[in-house]
Amino acid sequence: MTPEPDDPFSIVGLDQPNAARIYDCLLGGGHSFAADRAAADQLVQAVPGARDAARANRAFLARAVRYAIGYDIIQFLDLGAGIPAAGSTHEVARRLTPHARVVYVDRDPVAVTCAEQLLDGDPYTGAVQSDLRDIHTVLADAVTTRLLDFTQPVAVLMVAVLHFVPGDAASITRTLADVLPPGSLLIISHSTAEPTELNDPTTQLVTSVYAGTPTPLCLRSRTQILDLFDGFALAGPGLVTVDQWRPETNTTDPPIPGFLAGVGHRERPPATVSAPRALSRARNAPHIKQPSRTTASHTPALANRL
Numbered sequence: 001m002t003p004e005p006d007d008p009f010s011i012v013g014l015d016q017p018n019a020a021r022i023y024d025c026l027l028g029g030g031h032s033f034a035a036d037r038a039a040a041d042q043l044v045q046a047v048p049g050a051r052d053a054a055r056a057n058r059a060f061l062a063r064a065v066r067y068a069i070g071y072d073i074i075q076f077l078d079l080g081a082g083i084p085a086a087g088s089t090h091e092v093a094r095r096l097t098p099h100a101r102v103v104y105v106d107r108d109p110v111a112v113t114c115a116e117q118l119l120d121g122d123p124y125t126g127a128v129q130s131d132l133r134d135i136h137t138v139l140a141d142a143v144t145t146r147l148l149d150f151t152q153p154v155a156v157l158m159v160a161v162l163h164f165v166p167g168d169a170a171s172i173t174r175t176l177a178d179v180l181p182p183g184s185l186l187i188i189s190h191s192t193a194e195p196t197e198l199n200d201p202t203t204q205l206v207t208s209v210y211a212g213t214p215t216p217l218c219l220r221s222r223t224q225i226l227d228l229f230d231g232f233a234l235a236g237p238g239l240v241t242v243d244q245w246r247p248e249t250n251t252t253d254p255p256i257p258g259f260l261a262g263v264g265h266r267e268r269p270p271a272t273v274s275a276p277r278a279l280s281r282a283r284n285a286p287h288i289k290q291p292s293r294t295t296a297s298h299t300p301a302l303a304n305r306l
Contacts, residue, residue, distance in 0.1 A: 080161025153183035177231025232264025
């Protein structure tokens with residue numbers, strides 16, 4: 001990608017790699033600059049399975065979205081969404097219900113601009129440029145309030161993002177536990193390392209790559225990641241590697257190390273309703289509830305926020 005005159009991308013520092021654009025590179029996307037591609041190459045050299053891990057993380061997102069729809073949730077708040085790529089939240093959700101509503105949030109102007117261009121004219125999807133650490137600002141944004149009805153359950157995705165948030169990331173998820181209505185979901189994947197692994201040469205190589213971005217890598221232990229679900233009840237199989245969370249096919253491949261994932265319910269799911277049963281119901285029932293804040297015929301196209 002090369003910025004043209006008056007292109008909003010030209011305001012972005014091209015010499016500094018960015019985590020969202022590095023991830024886009026690993027997924028095979030085209031929304032990146034030379035610095036991002038060089039950083040992605042360094043990651044692959046340090047961890048040859050980095051591209052596989054990125055794809056496994058994207059596959060986890062898809063399974064988690066389908067799981068949410070299995071509980072009749074059709075509203076999604078994707079925090080730290082990065083650059084939309086194949087298999088993004090709205091694409092997965094729309095395959096099961098055409099009126100799923102999705103708000104993408106990212107602090108990176110390139111990610112938001114790409115999302116706005118992709119979603120232009122889509123009345124059920126929007127993009128917000130904001131920092132997820134200021135969750136109240138995200139929730140109060142005009143795009144968020146237009147598309148999402150917080151009197152109804154919402155699935156909040158924080159997929160491969162909280163490991164770029166230093167300090168007390170659990171305070172963000174505790175705030176979400178306070179504001180989300182019963183029946184909502186918290187979907188998280190997170191890079192991990194135990195304290196004894198932080199001095200491992202490979203771990204240090206990976207962290208050094210992200211040290212050159214605006215968002216250095218902040219690895220957390222399994223216990224610290226579990227703390228992010230405080231106020232939520234973990235769905236089975238609990239906190240596992242991204243490829244082991246409710247896989248849809250049997251595989252003999254070894255688990256992908258260093259990347260954990262889980263889904264928490266704002267309240268425990270009814271013991272009499274399994275996700276597969278609910279998913280079948282959501283596919284076949286024409287009466288899935290829709291948020292009432294707006295209608296397709298009265299929703300304007302998104303304005304460029306840059």
